Amino acid sequence: MNIWLGTIQLGVKSLWLHPMRSILTVLGIFIGVASVIWLLAISKGIGDEAQRQIESLGADTIMIRTIKPPSEKMAAQGLTPYGLTRDEYEFLSTSIPTVKSAIPIRELRRQFQYRDRKMDGRLVGCTPEYYDVNKLEMEQGHFITDAENFSKETHCVISSKVAERLFPAEDPIGKRVYMPENQDFYLVVGVLKPKGATAAVGGSMAAQDFTNDIYIPIRTLQQRIGDMVMSFRSGSREGEVIQLNQITLRVADIKDVKRTAELVQTALSSHDKMEDIQVVVPLELLEQARTTRAMFMLFMGMIAAISLLVGGIGIMNIMLATVTERTREIGIRRALGAKRRDIIRQFLVETSVLSLTGGLTGILFGLLCGPAVHGARLLATHWFGDVMAELPEVVRTVEPSIVPASIPGAFFISLVVGIVFGIYPATRAAKMNPIEALRHE
Amino acid sequence: MSRLAEVKVSDASMDTMRYACRVVEMKKEYVLKSETVRALRGVTFDVPEGDYVAIMGPSGSGKSTLLNMLGCLDKPTSGSLFLGKDDVAKMDDDQLASIRSQRIGFVFQAYNLIQQLTVVENIQVPLFYQGRPLSKEQQTRSLDLAKMVGLGQRLDHRPTQLSGGQQQRVAIARSLVNDPYFILADEPTGNLDSRTTEEILQLFEKLNNEGRTIILVTHEDEVSKRAKRVIRLKDGLLQWDRLNTQEVRDAAAKYAIENMPVEV
Numbered sequence: 164m165n166i167w168l169g170t171i172q173l174g175v176k177s178l179w180l181h182p183m184r185s186i187l188t189v190l191g192i193f194i195g196v197a198s199v200i201w202l203l204a205i206s207k208g209i210g211d212e213a214q215r216q217i218e219s220l221g222a223d224t225i226m227i228r229t230i231k232p233p234s235e236k237m238a239a240q241g242l243t244p245y246g247l248t249r250d251e252y253e254f255l256s257t258s259i260p261t262v263k264s265a266i267p268i269r270e271l272r273r274q275f276q277y278r279d280r281k282m283d284g285r286l287v288g289c290t291p292e293y294y295d296v297n298k299l300e301m302e303q304g305h306f307i308t309d310a311e312n313f314s315k316e317t318h319c320v321i322s323s324k325v326a327e328r329l330f331p332a333e334d335p336i337g338k339r340v341y342m343p344e345n346q347d348f349y350l351v352v353g354v355l356k357p358k359g360a361t362a363a364v365g366g367s368m369a370a371q372d373f374t375n376d377i378y379i380p381i382r383t384l385q386q387r388i389g390d391m392v393m394s395f396r397s398g399s400r401e402g403e404v405i406q407l408n409q410i411t412l413r414v415a416d417i418k419d420v421k422r423t424a425e426l427v428q429t430a431l432s433s434h435d436k437m438e439d440i441q442v443v444v445p446l447e448l449l450e451q452a453r454t455t456r457a458m459f460m461l462f463m464g465m466i467a468a469i470s471l472l473v474g475g476i477g478i479m480n481i482m483l484a485t486v487t488e489r490t491r492e493i494g495i496r497r498a499l500g501a502k503r504r505d506i507i508r509q510f511l512v513e514t515s516v517l518s519l520t521g522g523l524t525g526i527l528f529g530l531l532c533g534p535a536v537h538g539a540r541l542l543a544t545h546w547f548g549d550v551m552a553e554l555p556e557v558v559r560t561v562e563p564s565i566v567p568a569s570i571p572g573a574f575f576i577s578l579v580v581g582i583v584f585g586i587y588p589a590t591r592a593a594k595m596n597p598i599e600a601l602r603h604e
Numbered sequence: 605m606s607r608l609a610e611v612k613v614s615d616a617s618m619d620t621m622r623y624a625c626r627v628v629e630m631k632k633e634y635v636l637k638s639e640t641v642r643a644l645r646g647v648t649f650d651v652p653e654g655d656y657v658a659i660m661g662p663s664g665s666g667k668s669t670l671l672n673m674l675g676c677l678d679k680p681t682s683g684s685l686f687l688g689k690d691d692v693a694k695m696d697d698d699q700l701a702s703i704r705s706q707r708i709g710f711v712f713q714a715y716n717l718i719q720q721l722t723v724v725e726n727i728q729v730p731l732f733y734q735g736r737p738l739s740k741e742q743q744t745r746s747l748d749l750a751k752m753v754g755l756g757q758r759l760d761h762r763p764t765q766l767s768g769g770q771q772q773r774v775a776i777a778r779s780l781v782n783d784p785y786f787i788l789a790d791e792p793t794g795n796l797d798s799r800t801t802e803e804i805l806q807l808f809e810k811l812n813n814e815g816r817t818i819i820l821v822t823h824e825d826e827v828s829k830r831a832k833r834v835i836r837l838k839d840g841l842l843q844w845d846r847l848n849t850q851e852v853r854d855a856a857a858k859y860a861i862e863n864m865p866v867e868v
Contacts (some may be wrong), residue, residue, distance in 0.1 A: 491716070498704060499710060500730050500782075598678060
């Protein structure tokens with residue numbers, strides 16, 4: 164016990180003889196350990212965000228989306244109807260036993276207007292279940308009800324951004340939103356709370372953000388707008404005939420999700436020829452995202468591990484120089500009774516002190532990851548606001564989340580690095596012949 | 605070339621306690637490339653307790669080799685070296701190390717203090733390698749030794765803050781801390797001016813008068829004359845082994861003091 168304590172004391176004293184050299188050596192390990200923690204925390208943060216987005220799609224859901232078929236499959240003349248139909252919705256919602264509920268969804272780009280304020284947004288026709296599945300929350304009023312859907316009321320629920328844009332200084336409830344394209348008014352019955360985007364689903368659709376949405380009952384939409392939608396884009400008329408853009412199925416038991424998805428695929432196999440639908444299973448996406456995240460973290464961890472390795476080599480390098488420089492001291496100690504193992508112990512303790520100091524300070528600095536990223540982002544936005552605004556969303560919003568295991572892990576690795584890279588210099592020191600070591604100048 | 609059969613030492617085992625060490629037919633050969641150097645060709649002598657021996661000899665006489673053997677830093681090719689009842693020639697590296705930490709007090713020409721340690725810590729190094737926690741007794745002993753060599757006021761100093769003579773005195777205190785069988789001093793005054801040399805030699809004399817055994821390797825006649833006994837080696841063999849009379853020793857001491865340069 165005493166000999167270890169004494170050796171540690173001695174090690175610290177010896178290292179302190181060359182403070183600059185020791186600090187630089189420690190820096191190597193410090194950077195290694197800190198980067199392990201930082202890289203893992205940041206990659207976990209990114210992974211968590213992706214996973215959160217997918218989770219917000221709902222792990223118990225299956226989404227069947229209408230996608231625009233390739234142009235060669237469309238009729239040359241006129242408009243070809245494509246996509247999901249209301250019959251299919253009826254069929255899926257009633258004939259698959261594992262399905263708890265089904266939501267038909269129709270989405271349109273529309274202009275919204277209130278008095279002189281206009282904005283472009285997304286008009287969504289849906290049923291009340293839409294609210295739960297997409298985890299929306301009400302700011303005031305209520306979401307579309309079955310009764311409203313059934314009686315095809317011209318009621319609507321607006322998202323917070325729409326409320327902000329169209330009704331900046333008024334209570335929107337009870338006001339009517341005008342849609343100039345089909346010259347229709349919709350009574351606002353509810354306002355939603357702001358909500359973050361979900362993951363992008365497939366290639367056909369960007370991430371859903373629920374910011375510019377107005378929701379109306381699907382039956383109202385069907386009656387007042389219909390299936391055919393014309394739009395004027397860059398001078399030419401374009402149209403589409405779609406009954407439903409999406410059907411979202413909720414599965415009663417999460418275990419049945421994959422089986423149900425297969426069943427749905429088979430049931431809708433008539434669409435295979437047109438290639439106009441796509442079945443998205445968030446659960447599968449979630450699993451994929453988890454794998455991707457694990458790979459990503461492993462990769463980042465390896466990069467960080469390399470920097471630790473470099474730090475370790477730095478330690479070995481310095482210790483080899485130290486051993487040569489202290490040959491005489493080794494000789495003196497051997498002459499005064501130090502055994503080979505005492506010399507090994509002395510040098511191993513010194514490398515361990517170096518690497519553990521680096522490890523501990525690295526961990527402390529690693530724990531500062533969250534605040535540091537925040538601070539850096541704040542400064543960057545302050546100084547290079549324009550550049551920052553152009554960076555991908557993830558860079559601007561990522562929240563590093565420290566992987567708990569990385570802390571004991573980093574500590575342990577730094578200890579191992581200290582010992583492993585200390586062994587060679589230490590044995591070299593111990594192998595010295597005391598007589599020659601004493602003669603060394 | 606051939607390893608000689610061990611010389612019988614039946615009588616050596618008797619009564620060894622009176623001796624600090626006994627060297628019996630000690631031989632040492634080094635193989636350098638193809639050539640075999642016979643550094644010691646069979647040396648025998650005893651060092652009784654309380655003796656003060658100077659070992660002399662020209663370079664190449666085997667003086668340093670003998671010193672390394674006596675210091676248990678190396679093992680003889682054949683022959684024996686008894687420290688107490690134990691034959692060092694038969695020991696392995698670890699055993700030699702523990703003998704060094706327990707029974708030998710080294711004093712070197714270049715002082716050989718450890719730079720990162722203070723005076724007291726340097727004195728305690730041999731105790732540290734005995735592998736036991738320092739006892740209270742050892743703690744006070746090391747402080748007493750520091751005081752005895754006149755460094756009681758500089759316990760916290762580092763070697764770099766001390767003069768050569770002071771460093772050598774720390775080394776002497778260190779050599780005594782483990783209460784060794786003998787002090788083995790290798791040219792202890794080689795790096796010192798005549799005034800400090802005299803200080804160190806007087807310290808040795810004082811220690812010897814207190815009963816310490818001292819073996820001193822030197823090539824200076826003035827130093828060897830101060831010892832009780834001079835052993836001279838030549839070509840790996842004992843050339844002669846004679847006692848200095850008290851008159852010779854006193855004369856040498858007197859001469860040294862009288863010829864000391866006057867301090868300016």
